[in-house]
Amino acid sequence: MTAVATVQDVTMRFRDNTALDHISAAIEQDAITGLLGRNGAGKTTLMQLLTGHRVPTSGRIEVFGARPHENDAVLSRMCFVKEGQRYPDHFRVRDALDSAAMLFPAWDAGLAQSLLSDFDLPPKRPIKKLSRGMNSAVGIVIGLASRAPVTLFDEPYLGLDAVARQLFYDRLLADYAENPRTVVLSTHLIEEIASLLEHVLLIDRGRVLLDADAESLRGSALTVTGPRDKVAAFAGRNELLHSESLGGHSRAVIRLRNGAHGDDARAAGLSWETTNLQQLVVAMSLQTAQGRPSTSTDDLEEVTR
């Protein structure tokens, strides 16, 4: 993989709050990366650092091989669509697009026009009179039409209904297929975008939990169900992320180790299904929150040991 951006041992502190704690990661060039994590995990802070809106307390950020902060050569090739982006009070939709056209060298006016009608955005409407969803749509239009080599969307779907979100995913995919570029998308709606992603960066409490190819994650974890002792034995040979038990029956989310796969679970007398990306992210985030595999009702851990 070629990295377009690298984050090396970066820490970001705000007074007594450590938003990012010695994280290292790389953003793959011309791939769609999903930046996932809970509220307050540090997703927005990381995007602000990548786009030079902030300077890290310590560590090094490089985009296109240089520090982004106050660096026009880097920033002119980036577009950051912020969550709840604000525009000057007197701006109409058209004014926002006109200023974006001046800001982004690769701006595609034709694409912007067709996206405006896709999202039913009236060009002459003052932006402050737009609904929250329409405001988000303006950001999406700018992000896509900017054709910036590195485009970051920070939860761009706020207030958008399911139809408009699907429209966003479809337009993103279509334009990305024709004009490959680096896209970083932070979102909570993991299930909706899982299949769009090539790479996944999961952060939690300012640390990287997962930095992996999306396809390699599919099938890397199983949800197994069966008799409690058999589940515990299988969990013991792998990595237990989450478990629930009822009577003598258990269900567990398990990250596979040493090339194990579903057949091994079946051979161990368990039924299994693949854990999807959303379930995996939830199980991993819960595990870190509790500092051990999360459980409910009975504690499977005791059986494991």
Place this chain on the structure above:
Amino acid sequence: MNEDAGPIFRQVADQIENAIVDGSLAEETQAPSSNELAAFHRINPATAAKGLNQLVAEGVLYKRRGVGMFVATGARDQLLKRRRSDFADQYVRPLMTEAQKLGISVRELSAMIDEWEGRR
């Protein structure tokens, strides 16, 4: 594509294989492009390309430079052969496992299959 059914590139490859096996994608015709697959299945184009490349590696598809991917001659026979050899593992094994659990003998199973065949 099904998010819960393992790697998406494998699902893409399986679906194209199915189309070749059932004859809807004939030999020497052009397979869908990675961008078409990406748009249709709403998946990342790189993932779709990976599925296609898998089929190229298996000799099911071949590349015509600047044109696209085509179904190889003999691809259908090759796939049928592989599926026949996978049949026991994929279908007979779970059948036997469940039959054993229920105390159904091999003879009874065989009678069931005969009866089923007679009903068709």
